[in-house]
Amino acid sequence: MHDTIGMTAHLARQAARAGWYYGISRLLARQTQSARTSAAAADFKPQRPVPKFQDLLTDLGKLILEDAKAVRDGRYPSMPEAGDDFGRHVSRVRGMIADVPVAMARKNSKDTGSVRTAHPTDLAGLPDYYTQDFHFQTGGYLSADSARLYDVQVETLFMGAGGPMRRRALSAIVDAVRGRDQRRLQMLDVACGTGRFLRQVRLTFPRLGLTGMDLSTAYLAEAQAGFRDLTGAAWLEANAERIPLGDASQDIVTCIFLFHELPPEVRRQVAKELARVLKPGGRLVFMDSLQIGDKLGWDGLLEAFPVRFHEPYFRSYAIDDLDSVFRQAGLVPIETTTPFLAKLMVCRKV
Numbered sequence: 001m002h003d004t005i006g007m008t009a010h011l012a013r014q015a016a017r018a019g020w021y022y023g024i025s026r027l028l029a030r031q032t033q034s035a036r037t038s039a040a041a042a043d044f045k046p047q048r049p050v051p052k053f054q055d056l057l058t059d060l061g062k063l064i065l066e067d068a069k070a071v072r073d074g075r076y077p078s079m080p081e082a083g084d085d086f087g088r089h090v091s092r093v094r095g096m097i098a099d100v101p102v103a104m105a106r107k108n109s110k111d112t113g114s115v116r117t118a119h120p121t122d123l124a125g126l127p128d129y130y131t132q133d134f135h136f137q138t139g140g141y142l143s144a145d146s147a148r149l150y151d152v153q154v155e156t157l158f159m160g161a162g163g164p165m166r167r168r169a170l171s172a173i174v175d176a177v178r179g180r181d182q183r184r185l186q187m188l189d190v191a192c193g194t195g196r197f198l199r200q201v202r203l204t205f206p207r208l209g210l211t212g213m214d215l216s217t218a219y220l221a222e223a224q225a226g227f228r229d230l231t232g233a234a235w236l237e238a239n240a241e242r243i244p245l246g247d248a249s250q251d252i253v254t255c256i257f258l259f260h261e262l263p264p265e266v267r268r269q270v271a272k273e274l275a276r277v278l279k280p281g282g283r284l285v286f287m288d289s290l291q292i293g294d295k296l297g298w299d300g301l302l303e304a305f306p307v308r309f310h311e312p313y314f315r316s317y318a319i320d321d322l323d324s325v326f327r328q329a330g331l332v333p334i335e336t337t338t339p340f341l342a343k344l345m346v347c348r349k350v
């Protein structure tokens with residue numbers, strides 16, 4: 001049965017979210033402008049074409065409509081984006097805005113190369129590429145503050161589309177689970193971060209065996225806190241280069257917004273690990289940023305992104321041949337789509 005009322009309510013909520021996050025992004029842009037003392041970002045002009053704002057909005061509208069239709073068709077329920085109440089949300093937005101001058105000062109003092117906060121934490125055992133301040137965020141992935149602010153930062157960057165884009169990956173999981181007993185299936189989310197995607201999966205599949213894995217203690221703690229009102233999941237603090245799970249132990253593996261943060265050779269090692277833990281015939285549901293050439297007239301955005309944010313491996317990611325990376329690991333791409341600013345690939349383990 002079609003849930004048209006549910007669809008309309010979902011549509012209205014998502015449109016309001018997009019407007020809200022767009023407003024925050026304008027506020028942040030003003031703050032960034034006034035905090036800037038010297039930065040290559042100020043003068044940077046991409047060589048490749050940049051989409052008009054209208055084109056971005058049209059594509060965002062398509063994504064939101066597709067999301068709402070999936071709710072109408074009962075593929076997944078309409079869901080809150082996070083367990084946050086409004087007061088907490090506002091405090092996080094304020095925290096993000098307050099971090100801008102600190103982050104910009106660090107960026108301006110070191111516009112190229114790696115950027116790191118002097119971490120009080122023990123970095124032993126963490127790979128060197130990982131301990132940088134990704135996105136110029138104070139503490140990189142290592143502090144509780146960064147974990148607290150991550151989701152509002154992502155949603156601000158994507159104009160509220162983080163949730164709807166991840167639900168395109170959720171839709172691929174709905175296809176993979178269809179006709180099977182979810183209680184007998186295991187799904188691993190590699191680099192689960194603050195667990196927002198796992199929440200979406202749990203709200204759709206209350207009995208699916210779920211494991212969230214990440215290298216950040218702080219992000220895993222945030223993910224677990226977000227599961228307080230839900231049936232639990234297993235949590236693993238580990239490096240995706242060496243997943244501490246058995247060969248062929250998973251029916252579904254997901255990996256969302258990790259690869260653009262990895263050096264090229266590490267991407268290949270992680271792809272092998274994703275394949276190793278999957279059962280033959282199992283599905284990899286992979287999502288990350290768009291790559292160069294994916295959307296006509298949008299490549300300039302991908303050039304500008306690593307200039308504005310500290311993303312040391314984004315340029316190499318944007319031109320990497322993911323199809324061949326996955327095939328060489330034993331994963332055959334069966335579907336590739338580009339919802340808004342993301343690229344979604346579904347692969348079958350040979």
Ligand SMILES: C[S@@+](CC[C@H](N)C(=O)[O-])C[C@H]1O[C@@H](n2cnc3c(N)ncnc32)[C@H](O)[C@@H]1O
Nearest residue numbers: 141191192193214215216219238239240256257
């Ligand atoms: C951009 S966030 C994406 C988080 C989440 N998947 C999402 O959709 O928001 C990247 C995540 O990858 C994790 N990460 C980065 N390198 C990793 C590695 N080698 N092993 C495990 N996790 C890693 C970080 O701690 C962070 O939580």
